[in-house]
Amino acid sequence: MAECLFCKIRDGEVSADIIFENDECLAFRDINPKAPVHFLVIPRRHIANLWDTKTSDEGLLGRIQLMIPKIAKDQGLDSGFRTVLNTGPGGHQEVYHMHYHVLGGGPFTGFN
Ligand code: 5GP
Ligand code: ZN
Numbered sequence: 001m002a003e004c005l006f007c008k009i010r011d012g013e014v015s016a017d018i019i020f021e022n023d024e025c026l027a028f029r030d031i032n033p034k035a036p037v038h039f040l041v042i043p044r045r046h047i048a049n050l051w052d053t054k055t056s057d058e059g060l061l062g063r064i065q066l067m068i069p070k071i072a073k074d075q076g077l078d079s080g081f082r083t084v085l086n087t088g089p090g091g092h093q094e095v096y097h098m099h100y101h102v103l104g105g106g107p108f109t110g111f112n
Helices: 005-010 055-074
Strands: 018-021 025-029 037-043 082-084 100-104
Touching: 005 025, 005 037, 018 055, 025 055, 037 055, 055 100
Parallel strands: none
Antiparallel strands: 018 025, 025 037, 037 100, 082 100
């Protein structure tokens, strides 16, 4: 059993509003949205954060980033969006399974 919250979401052990998935990434709505549209995009494989990435992950990271504008478009973010990736305590990372935040669709609240 995975200990990591986002691995549990990936494995269906914790429910989430999943909006996109493919063989290497998953996108689901943030439980505490800071914008009218706020979702997270995670690699399926457990990677803690950017400190935990290797040169061999460059293809995976690139493909995930290339998916983000497609998912954002599906979510109606036609005028643009913000992408945030927190790493470590200094980046205010709370969940140690790497995730891109994608926000848009109106005002942002309490997003530091
Ligand atoms: P971080 O600070 O690690 O970059 O962001 C973690 C994000 O995960 C926060 O925006 C928080 O609201 C979200 N989050 C925490 N727990 C859950 C959960 O159980 N389900 C979902 N969908 N999002 C969560
Ligand atoms: Zn994980």
